[in-house]
Amino acid sequence: MNNMTFESSLQRLEQIVRTLERGEAPLEESLKLFQEGTELVRNCETMLEKAELQVKKIMTAQDGSPVEEDFQDEQ
């Protein structure tokens, strides 16, 4: 679950919200989904809060393949 991207987390969350809003799943499953969804929300928030923009400069190696170099911009 922690390996999920922000986007896939949101997609899964959307799915859970739809299921819970319809209220058609058995109660026990709904409770499980709610727990999963709450965790997804928390994970997404944490992802946003902890994220730091990664900036790299692309340089070309001798064989033409891309090489990432650090790029310092004034923050």
Next chain:
Amino acid sequence: MAQDVLSVSQLNVYIQHKLDGDTLLNQVAVRGEISNYKMYPSGHHYFTLKDEGGALKCVMFKGNAFRLRFRPENGMKVIAMGKVSVYPRDGAYQLYCTAMVMDGVGDLYAAFEQLKKELEAQGLFDPAHKKPIPQFPHTIGIVTSSAGAAVHDMLRILRKRYPLVKVLLLPVRVQGAEAPGEIAAAIRYANYHKLCDLLIVGRGGGSMEDLWAFNEKVVAWAIYESVIPVISAVGHEPDVTISDYVADLRAATPSNAAELAVPDQLALMQMLDEKANAMASGLQRQLKTARQHLNVLSGSVSLQSPTGYLQQQKKSLELLKNRLISAQNRNISAKKQRYVADVSKLDAMSPLKVLTRGYAMAQAPDGALIRSVHQVEIGQPITIRFSDGQAAATVSDKKEQTP
């Protein structure tokens, strides 16, 4: 003084008519350098054109200024077109400017229009070809100068809005003879190595010549053939380049490109809150329904507890048993009554009972009951039975009863 005396207004009007009647002044093109440039809140533009020897007051009304291809600035060399007339209030003539181009780039404008027509005909601006911009890009490639302000503007905004994204800078020269080739090569390189899922191609503001690389055919084709969606971000708001027409999305400025490229985390946080609320209320609704359902069910005694169920079954068994017993009892007493009745009937029929009522019974010596006079002979011994004993007798006479 025999001459007529005119009022100032009359003279001004007279001069105005003179100028307005002059064909050359009605459609004139003037070369000069802009100074005192002012844009009024009304939208009209006022400036002075000058050269080494003189100055000319100019006004450009809102409607014409709106069509300008560049932002006029002081010191800019331009060619202004329009008509010369008098502003009667000031008694001053001025150029009523209807169009203006930058001096020396007249050829560029022609080239721009020509290339635009050509590429449009080849389908490079076709809206159907435009690719959607990903909603949550993972990696954004930025093709621009690593030295300019544009890259820092973009990084600042990306950092603020959506720090989850990774940025790859593909440094290129954005002006000069090498620029078009470098920009096009960087776009193709990013595609070839699948470096990112979104490209921003652009630079900060400058003169039309400065921005010219983004009007080159090689850049246009590289953008068109990019599998990765491209946002073009060239110059300032009014600058339009060929790249803007070809790109999947046109941003007014590099900062604007960064805003268009990623979602805003504040909006995302809010959306997450909304999702959490939606989940909670969905679950609550379901719980409420389930509770109501449960209440209905628990209203029937049988499910309150298992012992209760047993007790109830026991009770009904008891009831059944009692009913069975009482039914049996009723049955028995009915039989008993009938028996008593039968017995009493039997009793009434007993010959002994009859005897008590004064009747006697005659029996032959063999014990057979004598029911008819024909059963006896004269002189025959018979036994007469009474209720309390018997007597021996002999038939002395017999007489048949005549009916």
